[in-house]
Amino acid sequence: MAKHAKSLLSRWSSRVFLVEVDEKPLYFRLQERHGGERAPRVFGRLREADRCYSVLVCSGDRIKGAKFYPELRNKLARDLPPGCDLTTMGSFLPRVRDSFIRGYFLKSSVEYSPHIERLLRDLGRREPLLVCSYTAADGGGQLWTQRLWSPSQDETPSDYFVVSSDEPECHPSALSMINNDVFHSFEEARDVFRKCGGIIPEAASVLEMLPGSLEVCQKPKFPVIVIEGLDATGKTTLTESLRDSLGATLLRSPPECLSPWRALFDQEPPLIRRAFYALGNYITAQQIAQEGMKTPVIVDRFWHSTAAYAIATATSGPVSSLPQGGSEVYGWPSDLLQPSLVLLLTLDAEERKRRLKDRGLEKTDEEQQLDRNQLFRLRVEEAYRRISGPPCVTVDASPSADKVLQETLLLIRSNCHL
Ligand SMILES: Nc1ncnc2c1ncn2[C@@H]1O[C@H](COP(=O)(O)OP(=O)(O)OP(=O)(O)O)[C@@H](O)[C@H]1O
Ligand SMILES: Nc1nc2c(ncn2[C@H]2C[C@H](O)[C@@H](COP(=O)(O)OP(=O)(O)O)O2)c(=O)[nH]1
Secondary structure (H helix, E strand, O other), X not given: OOHHHHHHHHHHHHOEEEEEEOOEEEEEEEEEOOOOOOXXXXXXXXXXXXXXXXXXXXXXXXXXXXXXXXXXXXXXXXXXXXXEEEEEEEEEOOOOOOOOEEEEEEEEOOOOOHHHHXXXXXXXXXXXXXXXXXXXXXXXXXXXXXXXXXOOOOOEEOOEEEEEOOOOOOOHHHHHOEOOOEXXXXXXXXXXXXXXXXXXXXXXXXXXXXXXXXXXXXXXOOOEEEEEOOOOOOHXXXXXXXXXXXXXXXXXXXXXXXXXXXXXXXXXXXXXXXXXXXXXXXXXXXXHHHHOOOOOEEEEOOHHHHHHHHHXXXXXXXXXXXXXXXXXXXXXOOOOOOOOEEEEEEXXXXXXXXXXXXXXXXXXXXXXHHHHOHHHHXXXXXXXXXXXXXXXXXXXXXXXXXXXXHHHHHHHHXXXXX
């Protein structure tokens, strides 16, 4: 069994678990049982026949684990017997960075079925899984562990209670966001792509587009203005008008040179997808530094989009589950060029939907998620606002395109002395 999983087993009982129940986080941990004390109720609505499993991906290889996590869900969703309920779960060591590991919580309302254990063993042969199976006790919603096991290791009989645990100050995924979801360094993002080579051949093509090393960008002579906002808020329309009005150079992130691979990496798990967008920002930064010596530069999306979508995706539930304002995760990468001004186009949801529809282009999966999941959209919008470095200046994008342009030109002239 991977050394990592063995060490994890030994720390199993000091871990806290997080299961999303009806979009609300439920935190619990395992407490050694002594004597015949009764397990306290943690999960409501469990019957005596219910059997639950915590299935955690504890791969020692970050890339393989990231790739395996979505595959595991697809396999479980496909192969589990009817009557099984699958939700996301995580486990972490309180206040220990990078201790958050992801997994799934299975609730099987069928009588005990060896089929599930066989399925987990087969899956566990591909990547070390840590499985803790629970049995609901006397139907009252009490749970205790039956066995802790990793398919590649004998079962470890155990006798733990499942007891509620306090909600931590911030969502535990925040403990692992930096350089897993939000990349704060070129080297960290490039390292992910270097390690992807064996699994995703196109990673090599992206690496070839990167600068050998980050040349120290000279501060551009001319102002650099980034336009941010959700899809269909009018960024493309406004940036093209600003380019014409200011005689500026128009750039976008990810840069054109990465467009052949964007759709492919949009399908990859967050660790790889976010590294892709982070690397795109570094290439765009090099272009900004060059063009900014000759003309003002307008950029269509940059770091704020990368960080806001990554943070909003890595958390779940209400805005309150975002890392607190001022957290390190909102910081600007020290090796990434900072623009002179960042304008965030804001628009009410109905008008944005109308523009999306009028535009007719198919929606990105993130856009579909924005539509479907208002909570996700609210997390993206709030994450935009919390990002430090140059903070966003919001611009109401609901007036006509020309009015938005005039308003924006006023802001640029007053902030950038153009
Ligand atoms: N101020 C405006 N008033 C009314 N319609 C607008 C305005 N700005 C843009 N539009 C229209 O809204 C649609 C979306 O605009 P645009 O493509 O510029 O948004 P976007 O933010 O660049 O979207 P995406 O990020 O998805 O590319 C287009 O059909 C555009 O013509
Ligand atoms: N540009 C950019 N887009 C990102 C990033 N992270 C996530 N996204 C999402 C935002 C949108 O839903 C989707 C499309 O972004 P976009 O740049 O507006 O695409 P485009 O339609 O203008 O080509 O990608 C990111 O880091 N940069």
